[in-house]
Amino acid sequence: MESLEVLILSGCSKLKWVPGFVGNMKMLSTLSLDGTAIQEIPSSIDHLIGLISLDLKDCKSLLCLPTAICSLKSLKNLNVSGCSKLETIPENLEEIECLEELDLSGTAIREAPSSLFRMKNLKVLYLRGCKGPSPKSWNLFLCLRLFLGKSHDPMGLVLTTLDYLYCLSKLDLRDCSLCEGAIPDDIGCLSSLEDLTLKGNDFVSLPTSIRWLNNLKFLNLESCKRLEQLPDLPSNEELTVTADDCTSLKVLPHPPNIRRLRWFFFRAVNCYRLVGNQASNNMIFSMLKQFIQGTPPFVIHSFNIVTPGSEIPKWFNDRTVGDSVVVKLPFNVHPTRSKLKGYALCAVFAPQENPTAPELDCLGCDACGIKCFSRVGRSKTSLLVKGIYYKAGQVQSDHLWLLYLSFKGYDPNNYWKGAFRKFEFSFKTFCSRGETKKCLKLKKCGVRLVTEQDAQDLNDPYESISLYKPIDNSADVQSSISMEKITEHFDGAGSSESSSIPATESLQKGLKYD
Structure with missing residues (x-):
């Protein structure tokens, strides 16, 4: 056994006991016991001094971890996700100095030791689905506990500081029943954080310190049904914010200093509280304005926003019903040899049931989406500009x-x-x-060649930007959602790199979205 480097017993569902580790096994770097029926790990695991990865995922009978695990000075990855009977982890976890990735998702942990949040080299922390025995008895039992604190729920626990997690680049807290005040105000001190997932929680607002997350690239707020407003966003070079199905969202953030941005994507699918909110409409165009005003050394690459809407704003001077629009260039004007800065596009799309001849794509999930192509002059080659996709049936209007x-x-x-x-x-x-029964359809689109002067035009305070068609009795408007009905309904309820490719090529590498 002295030369053994990898031991994989994954899926051995009848394995209930692991013998003690004896002798010299310093070469063992990977131990996978995921999907077994073991109830405990022998304390002799501390003999595995060269162990780098320990996988205990979905060990449904596992009750505890031995304190000896903290002697594994080489351990970098520890996965106990899905260990539904695991209620505690060792108090001295911080002694695993090399630990970089820890997955506690779907466990029964109620209190995490304070040492968890003093792990200076931890880069990835998953706590998704840690909801506790009852929301009435535990607000944040998933153990964001360094000190005991009070939240708006007197039974709740909150984390009062995150100062030591300065290497953390990914934090996943989805579906943790986080209520208002459960997220600490100093979350902005996570200077290395790039990916923050708060999907499916119960807070109404977010700490304003989020704007200081200077390396944040992805912020996932999907299905936070009670979220009413977003804080100001960080001024980073790349930022994707997903707020789909945040049905109470009615206030968008002030635009960040997006002159620095190379990539900005904001999605607010089914956020109907934004419908008819003139301030939100103007905020969207204020963001666009700052993009247009972008100056060297920062190069603007892409700006995308998806929001409920049924009307192409008049600012797009070439508008048409259908799925394509042609732009004719003025005499002596060329895209790269004139004062043209770029082009702005706008498209209205809606759900479609049972399309007659849907275009198929090799996405690995039940999804539907839209590709935007451009074609110059008489060229037969289409350039894939951008693409977006959604879970089939997600888009409701x-x-x-x-x-x-x-x-x-x-x-x-x-x-x-x-x-x-x-x-x-x-x-x-x-x-x-x-998924071929649920798709999307294009209703209308528009384009504008953007000049330097357009930035000033967008700044006109007297120009009203309308993204939704006024309510009337026409048949076309019946496909839109009445703001009255939307308000009544919800009051009761409480990326990608582009390339020149054929139109039939898969978007797997072309779409950028988590």
């Missing part, structure tokens, strides 16, 4: 996709530098092979 790309920041293979007088943008819907 008319939505608007607003995107902006700069000519200088996005010009693969000198695509825009040829001689042409017009170009066409088209939007094509698709669905995965596993």
Whole structure:
């Protein structure tokens, strides 16, 4: 056994006992016991001084971890997710100095030791689904506990400081029943944090200190049904915010200093509280304005927003019903040899049941989406501009996709530098092979060639931006959702790198979304 480096017993569902580790096993670096029926780990595990990865995922009978595990000075990855009977972890966990990734998702842990939050080298922490025995008895039993504190729920525990987790790059707290005040105000001290998932929680607002997360790239707030407003966002070079199905969301953040941004994507699918909110409409265009005003050395690559809407704003001077729009260039104007900064596109799409001939794509899930293509002059080659996708059936009504790309920041293979007088943008819907009954359809689209002057035009305080069609009795409006009905309903309830590719090529590498 002295030369054994990897021991994998995954899925041995009848394995209930692991013999003690004896002798010299310093070469063993990977031990996988996931899916077994073991109830405990022998304390002799401390003999595995070279162990780097320990996988105990879905050991449903596992009751505890031995304190000897803290002697594993080389351990970098520890996974106990799905160990539904595991209620505690060792108090001196911080002694595992090399630990970089810890997954406690789906465990029965009520209190985490304070040492968990003093793990200076921890980079990834998963606590998803740690809800506790009852929301009435534990607000944040998932153990964000360094000190005992009071929240708006007197039975709740909150974390009062995160100062020591300065290497943490990913934090997943989805479906943890986090209530208002459960997230500490100093979350902004996580200077290395890039990916923050708060999906499916119960808070109404977020700490304002989130704006100081200077490396944050992904913020997932999906299905936070009580969330009413977003704080100001960090001024980072790349930022994706997903707020789909936040049905109480009615206030958007003030635009960050997005002149620095190279990538910005904000999704608010089914957030109907935003419908008719003129302040939110203007906020969207205020973000666009700052993008247009972007100056060197930062190069604007992509700006995307998806929100409920059924109307192409008049600012888009080329508008059409259907899925494509043609732009004719003025005389002596060329995209890369003039004062043109880029182009802004807008498309209205809606759900569609049982499409007659859906375009199929090789996405690995039941999904549907939209691809945006461009074609210059008489060229037969289409350039994939951007793409978005959703779970089939997720989109419930008319939505608007607003995107902006700069000519200088996005010009693969000198695509825009040829001689042409017009170009066409088209939007094509698709669905995965596993889901062909629910898809999307394009209703209308618009485009505007953006100049430096447009930034000033967007700043006109007297111009009203309307994203939703006024309610009337026409048949077309019946497909939209009445703001009256939306308000009544919810009051009662309480990325990708682009490339020149054929239109049929999969978007697996082209779409950027978690």
